[in-house]
Amino acid sequence: MSKPQHAMQELFSQEALARRVAELGAQISADYAGRDLVLMVVLGGAFIFAADLCRKITLECSLDFVRVASYGAGLESAGAIRLVQPPSHRIAGRDLLLVEDIVDTGLTMQWLLHYFRNQQTASVRFCTLIDKTERRQTDLVADYAGFSCKEGFLVGYGLDFSEQYRNLPAIYTLLDAADHAASPNP
Numbered sequence: 001m002s003k004p005q006h007a008m009q010e011l012f013s014q015e016a017l018a019r020r021v022a023e024l025g026a027q028i029s030a031d032y033a034g035r036d037l038v039l040m041v042v043l044g045g046a047f048i049f050a051a052d053l054c055r056k057i058t059l060e061c062s063l064d065f066v067r068v069a070s071y072g073a074g075l076e077s078a079g080a081i082r083l084v085q086p087p088s089h090r091i092a093g094r095d096l097l098l099v100e101d102i103v104d105t106g107l108t109m110q111w112l113l114h115y116f117r118n119q120q121t122a123s124v125r126f127c128t129l130i131d132k133t134e135r136r137q138t139d140l141v142a143d144y145a146g147f148s149c150k151e152g153f154l155v156g157y158g159l160d161f162s163e164q165y166r167n168l169p170a171i172y173t174l175l176d177a178a179d180h181a182a183s184p185n186p
Helices: 014-031 047-056 107-117
Strands: 008-012 037-043 061-071 077-085 095-103 123-132 144-149 171-174
Touching: 008 014, 014 047, 014 144, 037 047, 037 107, 047 061, 047 095, 061 107, 077 107, 095 107, 107 123
Parallel strands: 037 061, 037 095, 095 123, 123 144
Antiparallel strands: 008 171, 061 077
16 A cells, blocks of 8 residues: 555554454354344445454354445535445344444434334344544444544544545544545544
């Protein structure tokens, strides 16, 4: 990869990510033993985290994907959340674990939890790699959280800045994000 265009500082190393994802996988495996688990991956940023996480879960589970839209082109949420890509598998009667890259305001996750609880699932919980509280507007508490982070614009390991840096193997704080017009980490 060529030199990044933005100043950044490593926050969570590749090794720290691997350790924490393994711990989450073990915990989820124990908690869902004997149950019909569906990992519902929220696209686009959670795909890298979800790929590593599902390989650390030691029980049979299904994977499915959803995509929601909540941000316009500006710095703030557009307010209305909509389902852009619905799940493709049957979820009624199954245990659903939403897998997200980052929970920031909590509005999208709150909407997803409400949506899936109305789909006759056996249970709905969520796992996030980053539980970021700087701009939280809900009282959500993650069922599984990789790391807590109070503030900062994060990139790498699936997190992006204007669709860039998702492929970085670690997570970085983008030091000059405020100088650029782009959506914050949702």
